[in-house]
Each structure stands twice: as structure tokens, then as C-alpha cells.
Amino acid sequence: MGLLSWLFGRADSAAGWKQSEAGNDTMISGGSRVTVFQDGSAWKFCLANANGDDDPFFSETYTTKEAAVHEALAMISGERSLYKSNREKREEQIAAGLPAWIERDREKLEAAEKSVARLRAADVRKASTLGNLRKRLLSGLRSAYSIRNHASEDHRHNAAAEALIAGYDALLDDIAKIEPTDQIKT
Incomplete structure (x- = not known):
């Protein structure tokens, strides 16, 4: 079990994560580009069409990176939310x-x-x-x-x-x- 799987409780969460040009964690999942980034002292995620998107979705802020990652993947997969913004x-x-x-x-x-x-x-x-x-x-x-x-x-x-x-x-x-x-x- 990889570190991200252990941290985020998902077998698929470690697969496919890369660093964007800006240094943020990003991956393609279910046709969406998921990017997790720090916003001040908080964390957010962005969901966009993997083929380019003029209207991406930006989340509320979360206290931890773990929360932002989980909520991004939960939104894509239709799982329930575990963390509050x-x-x-x-x-x-x-x-x-x-x-x-x-x-x-x-x-x-x-x-x-x-x-x-x-x-x-x-x-x-x-x-x-x-x-x-x-x-x-x-x-x-x-x-x-x-x-x-x-x-x-x-x-x-x-x-x-x-x-x-x-x-x-x-x-x-x-x-x-x-x-x-x-x-x-x-």
C-alpha cells in the first residue's frame, strides 16, 4: 500500500498523481483534471475537463491537503463527503x-x-x-x-x-x- 493510499484511504488515489508546472499535485480521473493546491494556509482543489476547460470548478478551502484530495476524488466518483470546508x-x-x-x-x-x-x-x-x-x-x-x-x-x-x-x-x-x-x- 502506497503512502497516498494509506493517507487518503483509497487504492486509486496514489496512481496517476504528478506535479504540474506550478508544482501542484494533479491527475486525470474520470475525464477530469484534478489539481490540489495551497491557497494561503488552506488547501483547495480544481476540477476541469481533461481536454481543456474554459470554466473549471474551484472548491472552497479545506484545512488540510488530505481533505482537499479526498473531497476532489469524492466529487468525481460520487462518494459522500467526509470533510467540512x-x-x-x-x-x-x-x-x-x-x-x-x-x-x-x-x-x-x-x-x-x-x-x-x-x-x-x-x-x-x-x-x-x-x-x-x-x-x-x-x-x-x-x-x-x-x-x-x-x-x-x-x-x-x-x-x-x-x-x-x-x-x-x-x-x-x-x-x-x-x-x-x-x-x-x-
Whole structure:
């Protein structure tokens, strides 16, 4: 059993691999040219027609070369996928962290509501304070939109994101009506 067969668990994976002009592992399998290459610190594969192709397929990135090789050969042979792409791993991590992210943003929204209330009650309202509060609210709003984008499949988290968006929008509307007292009116 060859090294690639042992590494990748396939009898056919060692046969036919060569180095491309660019130094990448490449082979012809099932009428497709398979090329595995490093992309930064990750690995990808490219599938193209063995006779030339103007529209090759480029994969997502994978953590290891082994994963990229397996997924390339699995795609050609119709086998099941064993490895998750880096994007899939990242999406799972984000989904797992959504509840904590939502809770942090709720706390930030509550703190912003208190800041707006204090600003309304203040005798002196500096333009710089209003500007900084507006920036905080816009940052919170962007975060809430990100939560909504990541929670698109989860209705409970999506509803929480919508509530955050509505809260930030209301506060932004509210501070837009507050006039600073430290500016000279002419």
C-alpha cells in the first residue's frame, strides 16, 4: 500500500498523481483534471475537463491537503463527503455562538437606551457626545444585521435580530431629534 493510499484511504488515489508546472499535485480521473493546491494556509482543489476547460470548478478551502484530495476524488466518483470546508466550519461556529452574540447585543442595546435617556435629561448636550452615541448605535445596528444574516434559517434567532434592529432604529431616530446645546445658533 502506497503512502497516498494509506493517507487518503483509497487504492486509486496514489496512481496517476504528478506535479504540474506550478508544482501542484494533479491527475486525470474520470475525464477530469484534478489539481490540489495551497491557497494561503488552506488547501483547495480544481476540477476541469481533461481536454481543456474554459470554466473549471474551484472548491472552497479545506484545512488540510488530505481533505482537499479526498473531497476532489469524492466529487468525481460520487462518494459522500467526509470533510467540512473552512466556510462550513466557520458557519457552524457562528451558529453555535449566536445565542451569546444576541445576549451581548441585547445588553449593549439596554446600555445605549440608558445613555440616550441620560442625554435627553442632561442640561448640556455636547455635539461630540451625540456623535459618539450615534456611532455606537450604528455599530450595534450593523451587528444586529450580521446576526440576522447568520440566523436566516433559525426563526427564533432571526426574531431576536429583528427586535435588536428595531431597537437600534428607534434610538437612532430618537437621537436625531436631540439638539446639542454646545453649538452657537446664528
